[in-house]
């Protein structure tokens with residue numbers, strides 16, 4: 303964690319390298335988030351990368367095709383993030399929906415419409431999110 307006071311404007315993302323160090327498969331998590339239709343189009347072993355264009359900045363990054371599908375297609379389904387999900391799961395889905403580009407608590411709040419930016423920031427800094435590899439960037 304960087305030194306300094308983190309605010310609702312501080313950016314966070316899921317640290318995929320952390321997952322790998324823990325012997326966990328981030329792609330599995332993304333795959334589980336896919337809708338049924340897309341699940342049938344991809345396999346976990348099929349690792350491909352595609353260009354991802356940030357809708358706001360226009361910046362292009364290379365991302366996993368699975369993550370691209372989850373963010374560009376499946377995240378549009380109304381139940382991708384639903385009110386019954388725990389807050390941690392909703393935040394996690396918000397990262398997947400954004401192609402895991404860094405997001406602030408305010409941006410996540412605008413997306414999931416749950417709690418408040420302050421509550422989300424508290425959650426992002428919680429031990430639970432830390433164990434999910436969510437870190438500030």
Ligand SMILES: [Zn+2]
Pocket residue numbers: 336337338339340341371375376377
């Ligand atoms: Zn889908």
